Amino acid sequence: MGNSTLHRSWWTVRESDGPVVRTRNLRKRYPGGTEALAGIDVDINAGEVRALLGPNGAGKTTLVRVLTTLLPPTSGTAVVNGWDVVTKGDEVRASVGVAGQYAAVDGLLTGLENLHLIAKLRGMRRRAARRAAEEMLARFRLELKANQLVSTYSGGTRRRVDLAAALLGNPPVVILDEPxxxxxxxxxxxxxxxxxxxTAAGTTVLLTTQYLEEADRLADRVTVVDHGRIVAEGTTDELKSAAGLTRLVLRLADGHSLAAAAAAVADATGSAPEVEPRIRRIAATTADGPAALAIVLSTVDKEAIVEIGVQRPTLDDVFLRLTARQEVRA
Structure with missing residues (x-):
């Protein structure tokens, strides 16, 4: 495919008005029988940030490789920007900006030369390519290193160049693997x-991440994957609510009553508390936060309490609970 064709297909109107990314019963089995994807159904709408969470080996990177045409699926279908990843691979590649887990930039070129080259491969003319490269260098605060060889960059700086390359030309779909x-x-x-x-400009983003704070902050919806299957999906608020647990947190003025307070928290919540003696803090999960709070307040000397409250579960709590349950089932 020549550059002019690539440039035209980059901006081609999608073949359908449905989700920008859609998979149905997507499976990938490796030689030896390992099934990395075991029937994935995902719909990602235009302008959405979808976070893909899961423990190591859950199938996240395999899904990214299938969606970017780097791996063929064993069965099922995957459509990106209206194009089937198997039958319309060129069109898919022309619609997607990708940053893998590791920076894929040329150490023998400067940062500017790397981005200029990628922009020209995208089909941009020479001047437009240089302008786009300079804009991306500015966006990622890389101007001072623009003319230095990438081989001299730190790992973090090299990663920023790689991300800038993925965003060149404002592709309609951006896939970021642990960006x-x-x-x-x-x-x-x-x-x-x-x-x-x-996303403010309408770009659709799929990102895998190990930073749950990142998913909580960026994602419109989260898909949790384990053992090649989707085990939960929804907004972060929906996932937290579905977890059905809250945390009772208690901090004491001194350590003298720490053991007695921990026992009271255990009785009130029905779970083993986490005790941090250095800061005199006790925390435990509970299905009924207000009821547990009332019991503790009636049991522990109020004069000894510096702080007490009920917290919603974090995304970390949800993730650990979901993946732990899957491990038990496996």
Whole structure:
């Protein structure tokens, strides 16, 4: 496919008005019998950020490789931007910006040269390609390193160049496999801001991540995968509510009554509390936070309590509960 064809297909109107990414009964079995995807059904709408969560080996990266045409599915269907990943691979590749788990940039080129090359491969003319490359360098605060060889970059800086390459040309679909791994907090915030800007312009984003804070902050919806299957899906609020657990948190003025307070919390919540003696903090999960709170307040000396409250489960709690349950079933 020549550059002009690639440029036209990049902006081609989608073949359908349905979800931008759709899979049905998608399966991938590797030689030896390992089934990395065991019947995945996913719908991702235009302008949505979908986070894909799961423990190592859950099938997240395999799904990304199938959606980006790097791996053929064993069976089932996958459609990206209206194009089937098996029969319309060129059109899929022309519609998607991708950043894999590891930076795929050329160490023998400068940051500017890397992005300029990618922009030209996208079908941009020379001047437009250079302008786009310079804009992406500015977005990721890489101007000062633009003319240095990428081989001299730190791992985090190299990752930022890789992400900039994935976003060149504002593709309609961006797939990011653990996009902020190895980045310092400031660079991570830059990436989050860039992702927010993409969706504001209507771009659809699928990201895998090990940072649950990242999913909580960015995702419109979250899909939790384990053993190649979807075990939960919804907004972060829906997943937290479905977890059905709250946390009772208690902090004491001194450590003298810590053991007695921990026993009271255990009786009130019906679960083993987490005790942090250094900060005199006790926490436990409970199905009925208000009732447990009332019992503790009636049992523990109020003068000894510095802080007490009931917290909703975090996305970490939801993730651990879902994947732990799957491990038991397996």
């Amino acid at each position: 902020t791994t190895g980045l310092d907090p400031e660079s991570r915030l830059d990436v989050w801001e860039s992702i927010g800007g993409l």
